[in-house]
Amino acid sequence: MAKIQLTSEENENLWITPFVAQLTDDCRDFHEDFQSNSVTSFTHYASFIRRQQSSDKHLLNPFYAFLHLCSDIYLSSGRNIQTGAFIGRRILRTLKSIEISSGQSALREFLYLFCHNNLSLHDYFLTNLRNYFPKVSDPEKSFFRMINKVSIKYARTNRKLETYVGDHLQQIENALHIDSFNKNKKSLTIINRDEELLISAMNYSVTAGGKRLRPLLMMMISDLFNLELKSILPLACGLEYLHTSSLILDDLPAQDNSDLRRGRPTLHKTSINNDIPENLFEGRAQLTAVDLIAISMRLINHGLVQNGFSSQRVNQVVDEISLSMHDLCIGQMMDLRAAHMGIEKENELVDELDHIAWFKTGKALEIVLVTPAILAISSSTVNNQSIDLNKIRELGRLMGILFQMRDDLLDIEGENIGKPIAIDIKNNTVTYVSILGIEGTRQRLKEFRQKTLNLINECWPSNAGTIKDVVNYIVDRKH
Amino acid sequence: MAKIQLTSEENENLWITPFVAQLTDDCRDFHEDFQSNSVTSFTHYASFIRRQQSSDKHLLNPFYAFLHLCSDIYLSSGRNIQTGAFIGRRILRTLKSIEISSGQSALREFLYLFCHNNLSLHDYFLTNLRNYFPKVSDPEKSFFRMINKVSIKYARTNRKLETYVGDHLQQIENALHIDSFNKNKKSLTIINRDEELLISAMNYSVTAGGKRLRPLLMMMISDLFNLELKSILPLACGLEYLHTSSLILDDLPAQDNSDLRRGRPTLHKTSINNDIPENLFEGRAQLTAVDLIAISMRLINHGLVQNGFSSQRVNQVVDEISLSMHDLCIGQMMDLRAAHMGIEKENELVDELDHIAWFKTGKALEIVLVTPAILAISSSTVNNQSIDLNKIRELGRLMGILFQMRDDLLDIEGENIGKPIAIDIKNNTVTYVSILGIEGTRQRLKEFRQKTLNLINECWPSNAGTIKDVVNYIVDRKH
Known part of the structure; x- marks a missing residue:
């Protein structure tokens, strides 16, 4: 099939x-x-x-x-x-x-x-x-x-998620590897050495594994809009770099202070084949995060035009991405503040958690869903009237909330997702489970799953089985 | 006049x-x-x-x-x-x-x-x-x-730098102030509060003063190419935000570890009207630096198109900027490595210092010189043949080296530029002065000044007095 x-x-x-x-x-x-x-x-x-x-x-x-x-x-x-x-x-x-x-x-x-x-x-x-x-x-x-x-x-568009992963994961992993930008300028050996310190760090973090759910989702949307997958690869990789960049920063001591990410030392805790001394680890990690943003901008902005999309559309895509980055910064700020200062009691707690999940997780999903839709609007392969960007944005928000609710349940259920178990609880953070209880969270998760599947049906009537499978994966996953 | x-x-x-x-x-x-x-x-x-x-x-x-x-x-x-x-x-x-x-x-x-x-x-x-x-x-x-x-x-195009500053500085300062992006969405009070934590931090760092040499230089180039100054303001501000972002990151404990910048506490050392507790200072500073990149991308990408430049040109400008950001990361990595690991003796030391100055300072000047030139190529106000981008790039490199040589001399001469005196020496860093001596550095500075002025004459025969004045300012400044 x-x-x-x-x-x-x-x-x-x-x-x-x-x-x-x-x-x-x-x-x-x-x-x-x-x-x-x-x-x-x-x-x-x-x-x-x-x-x-x-x-x-x-x-x-x-x-x-x-x-x-x-x-x-x-x-x-x-x-x-x-x-x-x-x-x-x-x-x-x-x-x-x-x-x-x-x-x-x-x-x-x-x-x-x-x-x-x-x-x-x-x-x-x-x-x-x-x-x-x-x-x-x-x-x-x-x-x-x-x-x-x-x-x-x-x-x-109706393959099972597992099949879809089997078909496309390798293509994504291959495309994600970052090469030197200056490597053809043979004379600049000094520059090459320092560039290499950043590029190997970028590749360390980018290739740390992960489910690649974002690039896969983008491909699924592209399939639905009849976009050629090869042509949107720069966008898929670029957004994955931005995601990696945000993870490197989140893990820093001044933010979430995580020593491990997916079972490996976080970038600020390691050298790569002893290439730098320990007192440069964190500084290099910070520069790597910024460099990933630069590389991502370059890849998306240049690569999409090279692949035949119009400058106008690419311009619009870069616009979306910059607004999304801004929102993700707000989301992480919310999270930091909530973790260190607590959530104020007078607010509706579940609403606030929904907002954090929306900005911290949903926005990163929204951007992979909405950008291929924007690119498709210009192409003749799709009926423009049929693309409702607001519905697609809402889909990202719902998936972000589903993700966070399931994560909170997994923390309680003691499953390990590569970071110490129940770190959120240890840090005294308010979670869905701490407010709604386990059963209440499960019930809400069920309702939101149905809401999300209905929305997918509205967007692509009976034609987006793989994306529905992703939603079910988010809700049913065991780690 | x-x-x-x-x-x-x-x-x-x-x-x-x-x-x-x-x-x-x-x-x-x-x-x-x-x-x-x-x-x-x-x-x-x-x-x-x-x-x-x-x-x-x-x-x-x-x-x-x-x-x-x-x-x-x-x-x-x-x-x-x-x-x-x-x-x-x-x-x-x-x-x-x-x-x-x-x-x-x-x-x-x-x-x-x-x-x-x-x-x-x-x-x-x-x-x-x-x-x-x-x-x-x-x-x-x-x-x-x-x-x-x-x-x-x-x-x-031949005003004295001082006159030019008097004419344009206020315009730049006014444009630099950052407003909320989400302020019209009244319902999102939670988001507004966290966005405000970032925006006030961005404004704290952006409005910390400084000479605004970069936006002023960009305006001078725009004058030479007959671009309307108002139309390139988004670019001037956006690049100043990127510059501010890099300063916030440079100052972090894991990099240059500076507590002061232009006489005020660096962002990771302060709250703004007690808005956050001390344990959030550094995390907020990191997020602010990233958010400035996002805001900058948005402003440049969206603002230039709104001001009538073609998507193709804006696309090219964003391309240049992303490559420049990558190079600046390399420059800061060079600097970190040189400061913590020393410069290897087998290399030509002055060459290496030139490379660092080029990537760390020159690239940030090159980008403000070259982007208005790119925008001008498309407009009918200039003879395209007469713009040689490579000469303009070289101008940025030379100015970066001039800047660094003068900084090294100022450190020795004991002038204060808002950071503790002679911090480079204290940290045992190799500088132009430590290699060439004071007189040798002065002599080389003189030669490079002449080289730079000659290049300006080649680019704009007898028509860029203000830019020459900037070069003289860089070389002659006392702080």
């Missing part, structure tokens, strides 16, 4: 043949199975749709899977005409057999159930394609173009 | 009348005075030009001063036609009397000497204007347009 770039190596596709056969059978026998209460992927999905539950859970549409696999086989053959005719006949015969065995209304119902979120595909099958039923040995090219486009987009 | 925006209040111009009379006389009597070795502003300037010394010193051109004052009187009259005729007659009669008393070649020589750096004005006087000699009672409007344009530009 997840393979987008296809090779002509037919062997690679041998494994899918049994699936296609099974799906073909289940598709053809759908009505019979449904009446006899047999559970197949088709009947399961159909009863799911009938119960109108598509909003809160993400279930694979087996008909799209079937079409995608067919399309995959055709493309893998190098668009071989005989393979195409064979596959086309199979799809047409499958649909035709529904009409033959159960009548025309059965086919109509089938298409209603399995193409409910894609009107153009539904209409294509119902009107254009049925004309080909008499001459199934001659499928036309536009037929494959249609099912290919639909099924690939469906496959891209 | 310095007044650019003229009012119609004629009284304001009464003070210039004696000067105009004196200049008229000296202009008319130039040849006679020159032969009799009388010293007037005209003969002094002429012998100066003849000795081809225009490169190393900046001397006021008295003929331009005369023209500018005439133009000033005309404009102050609200372009009154009778005043114009009167002034025009005076200029024409003055030049005519040179030809009458000393012959046509004398006028030719006069124009050669006093318009040597402005061919169009020279030709205008020599060909067009002499046609009006017979009918001096009827000067045409284009005559004033010509002398006005030339004399105003001359006046703008």
Whole structure:
């Protein structure tokens, strides 16, 4: 399902043949199975749709899977005409057999159930394609173009998070590595040495692992807006650098004073292969954080234009990022103040925690969601009217709050996320759990999850399964 | 001389009348005075030009001063036609009397000497204007347009530094004050309070005084390229914020560990009206430094586009700035390493000091010189071919080295620049003086001054007196 770039190596596709056969059978026998209460992927999905539950859970549409696999086989053959005719006949015969065995209304119902979120595909099958039923040995090219486009987009935007990570994480990790900017100026050996002290520190912190949730989320949004992933890589990396920069600063003694980050010494607590003495550790960490901002600005500003986005859009993206940085500073200031000075009692405590989570975590999510949307507005690949930036911003806020509530629960439940357990409690910080209790926090988490999933449905009706999976991951994660 | 925006209040111009009379006389009597070795502003300037010394010193051109004052009187009259005729007659009669008393070649020589750096004005006087000699009672409007344009530009770009500061410092200081970004969102009182903690800290550091040499230099360059000063204010302020940000970070305990900056406590050593407890001082200072970068990016990126510069140019400017920030981080890393680890003996020591001065100080000057040049390239007000960005970059490098050499001398000479005397020596840092000695450093300073002034002449032939004055200020300053 997840393979987008296809090779002509037919062997690679041998494994899918049994699936296609099974799906073909289940598709053809759908009505019979449904009446006899047999559970197949088709009947399961159909009863799911009938119960109108598509909003809160993400279930694979087996008909799209079937079409995608067919399309995959055709493309893998190098668009071989005989393979195409064979596959086309199979799809047409499958649909035709529904009409033959159960009548025309059965086919109509089938298409209603399995193409409910894609009107153009539904209409294509119902009107254009049925004309080909008499001459199934001659499928036309536009037929494959249609099912290919639909099924690939469906496959891209509804992968499970785990699959998505498998497909893209390496691409992100590779792109994140930072090289010298001055390395071509051979004469400047003095500069090279000091630049190297900063670049190795940047790479130490940038490659410290982490889930890369932000760049992955940005890619998911880009998929939904039909942006080419390669073209937005500078933005994905740049925002990850800004995130890393903020972590380096947060960890400093004057702020959160953390010695460890993801199980490794924080940058102000370490040299890299003994490159500097201990009295330079913290100074280097501070400079590295600022340098990451510089490198990030350069990469985003220069890289996006190089990748073909207009200066106007890039300008708007840089605008968004600078406002977001400002808000993140406010968020960290809130957090520092709350930790050291306490939260004033007269304020609505949960509201204040929501504000902190919004500014400290939500803003960093909002920016990866909203910037690809801004870039997409200019491109012709998307209907501009359909992008509501405010809804996307709200999505970032909700995800930030979900994140923080789950973190607070995890602290209590004693799971380790790379920093000493329950540090927030030790420091006497007010948390969701300390105000709402464990059960109260769990209940609120559940409500906010539903709210978030509903919002995703509003933004991308039934088409953003992977992002829903991210929301579920945030809420259900164990560390 | 310095007044650019003229009012119609004629009284304001009464003070210039004696000067105009004196200049008229000296202009008319130039040849006679020159032969009799009388010293007037005209003969002094002429012998100066003849000795081809225009490169190393900046001397006021008295003929331009005369023209500018005439133009000033005309404009102050609200372009009154009778005043114009009167002034025009005076200029024409003055030049005519040179030809009458000393012959046509004398006028030719006069124009050669006093318009040597402005061919169009020279030709205008020599060909067009002499046609009006017979009918001096009827000067045409284009005559004033010509002398006005030339004399105003001359006046703008050749003011003494002190005059320039008087004209523009207040404008800069006013623009530097930072307001809340979220203040219109009334509901967010929690956010407002934390934003205020950052904004008051930013303003504390930004308004700590300082010479504002960077924004002033940027304005001088903008004057030379005929950019409107108001339109580049966001850039001037934004770069000053970045500079302030780097000072806040440099002063931190883990870097230069300074408790004072310009005689006031550094940000990590103070609250602002007791707004935070002491254990938040340093954390707030770190966040403030980052927030200044964010505010700066926003102001430059958004403000320049709003002021009519194209997104492409602004994009290029942001590019330059991010590379400059990266280089400044390297410069500060060099400085830290040199201070804590020493300079390795096998390197050419003076070269290394030059590199540090270039990256630590020169890059911060280069960016204010080069960005208005980039903005000017797109505008139609300047001949693109005439802007050589590499020469302007080199100017920044030289000025950075001049700055550092003079600082090292001042440390030895015991002058106080707001930080404890001779801190560099106390810390055992290698300086220009410790390598070259006092006399050696003075000698090198002199050579570099000459090199810098020559470069300015190459960039703007005889037209950048104010910038030359800045160079002389850097070298001659006593604190």
